[in-house]
Amino acid sequence: xxxxxxxxxxxxxxxxxxxxxxxxxxxxxxxxxxxxxxxxxxxxxxxxxxxxxxxxxxxxxxxxxxxxxxxxxxxxxxxxxxxxxxxxxxxxxxxxxxxxxxxxxxxxxxxxxxxxxxxxxxxxxxxxxxxxxxxxxxxxxxxxxxxxxxxxxxxxxxxxxxxxxxxxxxxxxxxxxxxxxxxxxxxxxxxxxxxxxxxxxxxxxxxxxxxxxxxxxxxxxxxxxxxxxxxxxxxxxxxxxxxxxxxxxxxxxxxxxxxxxxxxxxxxxxxxxxxxxxxxxxxxxxxxxxxxxxxxxxxxxxx
Numbered sequence: 001x002x003x004x005x006x007x008x009x010x011x012x013x014x015x016x017x018x019x020x021x022x023x024x025x026x027x028x029x030x031x032x033x034x035x036x037x038x039x040x041x042x043x044x045x046x047x048x049x050x051x052x053x054x055x056x057x058x059x060x061x062x063x064x065x066x067x068x069x070x071x072x073x074x075x076x077x078x079x080x081x082x083x084x085x086x087x088x089x090x091x092x093x094x095x096x097x098x099x100x101x102x103x104x105x106x107x108x109x110x111x112x113x114x115x116x117x118x119x120x121x122x123x124x125x126x127x128x129x130x131x132x133x134x135x136x137x138x139x140x141x142x143x144x145x146x147x148x149x150x151x152x153x154x155x156x157x158x159x160x161x162x163x164x165x166x167x168x169x170x171x172x173x174x175x176x177x178x179x180x181x182x183x184x185x186x187x188x189x190x191x192x193x194x195x196x197x198x199x200x201x202x203x204x205x206x207x208x209x210x211x212x213x214x215x216x217x218x219x220x221x222x223x224x225x226x227x228x229x230x231x232x233x234x235x236x237x238x239x240x241x242x243x244x245x246x247x248x249x250x251x252x253x254x255x256x257x258x259x260x261x262x263x264x265x266x267x268x269x270x271x272x273x274x275x276x277x278x279x280x281x282x283x284x285x286x287x288x289x290x291x292x293x294x295x296x297x298x299x300x301x302x303x
Contacts, residue, residue, distance in 0.1 A: 016054035026067050027115030040080035042066055062086050068120055071111045073104055102140045109145050113166045125173040134210040135290050142170055170202060177209035184217035186301040191239040192218050193225035196251035204245055210294050231261050238263045241300035246275030254280045268300035
């Protein structure tokens, strides 16, 4: 997928851009660029009458700033004034810092995702993770963003590319939140897996990152973990806790916790996701959210 909305230094050349090329790069319609030029004076700095409109690198910087300010909820007229005065690099962290309400941040990330502004989404999520931690970021920002984008796709039938890109960006940020090495409080890693043919693994990435914040190490098996793989790693590592995720009901098969090998000490089995039938799970622990899952695992390892 082509990279969207680069900062000026990403161009790597000084050749000016046409309206169509710039519109593709920053994720707006060509008509929007023409409107910004006509209404706010944010057009090409060098435009010869009768020639094609071309945007310089300085023009690109101002227009990227304009679009990102609008993404964060700034009114277009105010955004234009700030963009016209802008003569440096686009500072996403500074823009995100101006957003203090979670609902506004969710809306900003949704708008950025819709325009495929990869860098804005990444920086916004990184900053939120650093500020409020994995659990708060997941429950107050990431989940609402995913719900909004999913609802939009169901309602309009458009934007599947937005959902896919957003999913990969969230995974990337959550992976970054897990240090390659840290001094774990648990001698044996806990085990995290999506069971059956389950492909939805975002919740597992969030759980691994939240556990790492607590200095709890985990073995991440990810999507489509077969029962044989679960049995094999349990026999080899005897994890203190086992978290199994099922998003879809066809994957919430009780065999995945009923047919596990007997090891000593026995791992605590924790289920997550809407795919499990509560009537079949009375012998194990069901975690309703990320916070509960972390608390159950923390208790299981005696931390």
